[in-house]
Amino acid sequence: MNLYSFAKTVVFSALKPLYRFEVIGTEHFPKDGGILLCSNHINALDPPVVGILAPRPVHFMAKAELFNVPLLKGILPGVNAFPVKRGLSDRDALRTAIKLLKSGEVVGLFPEGTRSKDGKLGKGFSGAGFFALRGEANVVPCAIIGPYKPFKKLKVVYGEPIDIAPYRERKASADEVTEKIMEKIAELLEAHQSK
Incomplete structure (x- = not known):
């Protein structure tokens, strides 16, 4: 068992007694190929929750400072x-994310950039659109509902993967693609919030 699988098991075991997890739409998650997984951000636990519940391993960006903490850097x-x-504008991080997507991995992203203080969906940063256009990957919208x-x-x-090909063909802006991604996340929130 590798460290990712071990950590996933440990985190799931720790959180499962606390929260009644319900996962919807795993059939929309492509079984192979690169995926840009874009989610709303409501809590500091969002990355581990998305990581343990996603059908495939997810790569996340983390603050560079954390890699200087002795326990965490390993x-x-x-x-x-x-x-x-x-x-x-961290070129190394951008290159790493695009390389992962092009090599068929899953990269998790919170387009709002920071946690929502009121739980409402905020504006997405253009980075999500940039990765969607450059990464040659499926874009899967995701809603976390607390x-x-x-x-x-x-x-x-x-949600169902968003077809980015037409946006690439007409050379759409990163902002336009981000807006589309946020629109799809908003639709998922609206459809499932009250259920």
Whole structure:
């Protein structure tokens, strides 16, 4: 068992007694090929929750500072995290994400860039559209529906992959593609929030 599988088992065992997980739409998750998994962001636990419930291993960007913490610097690469310098245009992180997508991996992204303080979906940054256009991968929208409260239901909903090919063909902007991704996440939230 590799570190990712081990960590996934440990985290799932720790969170499962706390939250009533419900996963919807796994049939929309392509079984192979690169996937840009784009989700709303409502809690610090979103990355591990998405990581343990996704049908395939997910790579996430993590703050570069975390890779300087003695305990974490050995663990983070093993759980598919790669560093990003926040507040800068980090070319290494961009290259790493695109390389992962092109080589058929799953990259998880929170287009809002930070957690929503009121739980409402915010505006997405153009980075999501940039990766969608350059990564030659399927884009799967994802909605996390809380609350993160003990013994309450916590839903993770995957939508149908968004076809980015027409946007690439007409050389659409990264902003336009990001808007489309956010629109799809909003639709998932609306469709499943009250159920």
